Amino acid sequence: MKLIIPMAGRGTRVRPHSHVTPKPLITVCGKSMVERIVDTFNAVLPRPLDEGVFILAPDFGDDIRAELTAICDRHGMEARFAVQDPPLGTAHAVACAGDRLEGEGIVVFADTLFYMEPGVRLEGSDVVAWTKWIEDPSRFGVAVREGDRVVELVEKPQTLVSHETLIGIYYVRDLAALAGAIDHLFETDRKGPGGEYFLTDAFDVLLKRGVVFTTTGVTDWLDCGTIEALRDTTRIVTERERTVGEPGQVTDSIVHEPVFIGKGAVVSGSVVGPYATIEAGARVEDSVVRESIVFQRAFVSRSVLDDSLIGRHARVDGFAGSLNVGDHSAVGLPSR
Numbered sequence: 094m095k096l097i098i099p100m101a102g103r104g105t106r107v108r109p110h111s112h113v114t115p116k117p118l119i120t121v122c123g124k125s126m127v128e129r130i131v132d133t134f135n136a137v138l139p140r141p142l143d144e145g146v147f148i149l150a151p152d153f154g155d156d157i158r159a160e161l162t163a164i165c166d167r168h169g170m171e172a173r174f175a176v177q178d179p180p181l182g183t184a185h186a187v188a189c190a191g192d193r194l195e196g197e198g199i200v201v202f203a204d205t206l207f208y209m210e211p212g213v214r215l216e217g218s219d220v221v222a223w224t225k226w227i228e229d230p231s232r233f234g235v236a237v238r239e240g241d242r243v244v245e246l247v248e249k250p251q252t253l254v255s256h257e258t259l260i261g262i263y264y265v266r267d268l269a270a271l272a273g274a275i276d277h278l279f280e281t282d283r284k285g286p287g288g289e290y291f292l293t294d295a296f297d298v299l300l301k302r303g304v305v306f307t308t309t310g311v312t313d314w315l316d317c318g319t320i321e322a323l324r325d326t327t328r329i330v331t332e333r334e335r336t337v338g339e340p341g342q343v344t345d346s347i348v349h350e351p352v353f354i355g356k357g358a359v360v361s362g363s364v365v366g367p368y369a370t371i372e373a374g375a376r377v378e379d380s381v382v383r384e385s386i387v388f389q390r391a392f393v394s395r396s397v398l399d400d401s402l403i404g405r406h407a408r409v410d411g412f413a414g415s416l417n418v419g420d421h422s423a424v425g426l427p428s429r
């Protein structure tokens with residue numbers, strides 16, 4: 094079973110944290126979004142994932158490929174890479190996987206997290222779309238069903254035709270058939286808004302060719318596409334997966350749960366929480382940190398942070414208030 098993740102987007106709405114790190118590799122309570130997706134599918138699918146296909150931007154370096162390869166190695170998967178240049182839409186992104194589009198697989202856009210029940214049924218369907226019931230789905234695409242089968246996909250419906258909102262996750266029994274449908278979009282120059290090729294249009298081609306298209310649900314759909322959404326999602330995951338003191342180290346400090354403290358993190362002489370996440374290798378000294386995310390190997394000293402995001406390897410010293418700084422940034426001049 095392949096996992097195909099288009100991730101060439103620039104993640105502009107979560108800058109500055111996506112300037113260096115692609116959005117799907119931003120961590121949420123100790124794990125990147127990509128690894129959380131792998132974990133989720135291995136827990137719920139009838140067959141394990143054995144290959145990850147990642148569609149990258151041309152300027153993504155070897156460090157990003159190495160991080161994705163390490164994720165695959167930890168899960169017994171083979172890592173494959175493709176490049177999307179220029180970005181011409183979601184269908185074009187999938188098409189960039191090239192000859193890896195064969196057999197069965199999951200296509201997922203890695204800017205959201207989700208929880209779903211185990212035991213997902215794939216048999217009897219050519220395509221399965223994961224959906225979430227939304228009261229007003231007008232900002233999204235929806236699946237219109239007759240009985241158990243999807244008969245139409247509608248992007249941003251102006252009249253209510255369905256509450257089943259598409260969340261960007263699809264099982265495809267025959268990836269080669271999907272590749273053929275995308276080729277049809279190219280051949281007929283079928284483009285959507287902005288002159289891009291949309292994956293939902295490719296699925297519409299498959300629908301017209303008579304494939305069996307069904308839906309299944311998620312219990313939670315957590316957006317990570319903006320700074321505010323990333324904060325909210327991290328808060329929810331911190332509540333569900335709180336870890337205090339192990340494997341990180343907490344000394345001479347007060348912890349107000351829920352809090353996540355990652356591997357190798359050190360908190361000393363501080364007050365952390367509620368809803369503080371201190372990622373792997375970060376240090377918090379003589380500070381108060383609440384409702385905030387301190388990313389990997391960042392250093393916070395003599396500060397009072399509330400509703401803040403501190404990027405990887407960033408350094409904050411002697412600051413009080415709300416702060417949002419990217420990787421390798423520095424705020425204040427350390428006196429020691």
